[in-house]
Amino acid sequence: MNWRVQLGLALNLIVFATVLNSVGIVVERSISEWHIAKTVGGTLEGCKDLTIAFTSLLLASQVPRIGYRKVMMAGVAAVCLVCALLASVQKFWTVPILFIACGASFALVKVAVYATVGLFAKTPAQHASMMNRIEGIYQVGALVAPVVFAQMIASGNWINTYWFVSALALLALTTWIFTPLKSDEPQETKKSGGLKDVQMLLKRPVVLVFLLCAAVYVMIEQSIGTWLPSFNKDVLGLExxxxxxxxxxxxxxxxxxxxxxxxxxxIIPAFALQLAYLTCAFGLLATVLGTTAQAPWAPAAYLLVLVGFFIGPIYPTLNSMMLSQLDRSLHSSMTGLIIVASALGGTIGSQILGTISQHYTTHTAFHFPLLPIGTLAVLLILFHRLEKR
Incomplete structure (x- = not known):
């Protein structure tokens, strides 16, 4: 994989990470500046996640017919335009358009990114390594996004952040214009079975277990990520x-x-590493909950974020293990199923933890992720056995 392809993939991921992880900030700013109702602000998450799920389900299998490079170019071009629209108009009606357009684009671009990795990876270990780097770059974008927004909010016009994102998307588009994917051409002309491929995949027990793993993982990551600021403020007493x-x-x-x-x-088998990481994540979360049961303990905030370190590699490695078993013609359909399962898992996890927080306490609610962490370990063992057949 040459440096221009790597740069193009990295820019794609950073652009989408910045936009898709800005929902919480946009909701808060929209309520403060445009005085929208909180119930209206709450619909923005659905604009993103539901669009991602439906687009993946309906159109992911068509990506090979269009071509991976063309899909990525169209996706970042759409982001460039809608970000510029929001930054120019500065009205709330453009916000749902932004998240719907970015959700649809992300669903298809993610399929193209995963398939492009499959074009260049020669071994399962190399595929797993590349997938972890890809997902790591996405998280770098998610990490940088709050910092950029914070700076723009402090300057007095947070919407200007979207000029920055629009420019970044334009840079990604320019990169792909000058970066042909010759190995992509056979995939463009190869006919795909579409929904037939999806139905065929869903008949395989290993695929069903894998999709459960993906949904449960995102349930853990997103439920913790969504409610982490509340835990730090309500339970640990942080500013x-x-x-x-x-x-x-x-x-x-x-x-x-x-x-x-x-x-x-x-150098170490992925399955053994995954189980070791999950064990550490479970132990860290249990330690945090135990030490904060009676009184706040500020250092627990640092232990809690370390849970992210031990769950982070599970998702991309699982995806790699599954995709590396399949023929490349099935990668688009499989990635569509991954995105749907992920969207459902994340939405359900956040809703469950939020409901428990509302009826009990935030501290009580954070016992919930222990259940899917343990469940994921059991599912991983089952997936590993089915994979070896």
Whole structure:
């Protein structure tokens, strides 16, 4: 994979990470500046996640017919335009358009990115290493996004952030214009079975277990990430600014772990590493909950973000293990199923943790992720056995 392809993929991921992880900030700013109702602000998450899920389900299998490079160019071009629209108009009606357009684009671009990795990876270990680097770059974008928004908010016009994102998307588009993917051409003309491929995949027990793994993983990551600032503020007694900053540290730990895992997996079997990481994540979260049961303990904030370090590599490694087993013609359909399962898992996890927080306490709610962490370990063992058949 030459440096221009790597740069193009990295820019794609950073652009989408910045936009898709800005929902919480946009909701808060929209309520403060445009005085929208909180119920209206709450629909923005659905604009993103539901669009991602439906687009993946309906159109992911068509990506090979269009061509991976063309899809990525169209996706970043759409982001460039809608970000410029929001930054220019500065009205709330453009915000749902932004997240719907970016959600649809991300669903297809992610399929193209994953398939492009499959074009260049020659071995399962190399595929796993590249997938972890790809997901690590995405988390770097998620880490940087709150910092950029914070600076723009402090300057008095947070919407100007979207001029920056629009320019970044234009840079990504320019990169792909001058970066042909010759190995992509056979995939463009190869006919895909579309929904037939999806139905065929869903008949395989290993695929069903894998999709459960993906959904449960995102349930863990997103439920913790969504409610981490609330835990830091309500349970640990941190200042609101510091509580929000720890969210960036959490994203940073996810990114760092994926880069580290990308190298470790070359010398240690991925399955053994995954189980070891999950055990550490379970132990860290249980320690945090135990030490804060009676009174706040500020150092627990740093232990809690380290949970991200030990769950971070699970998702990209699982995806790599599954995709590397399949023929390349099935990668688009499989990636579509991955995105749907991920969207459903993330939405359900956040809703469950939020509901428990509302009826009990935030501390009580954070016992919930222990259940999917344990469940994921069991599912990983089952997936490993089915994979070996």
């Amino acid at each position: 609101p600014e510091r509580a929000a900053l720890m969210l960036s540290v959490y994203f940073g730990s996810l990114a760092a772990s994926r880069f580290v895992f990308g190298y470790l997996v070359r």
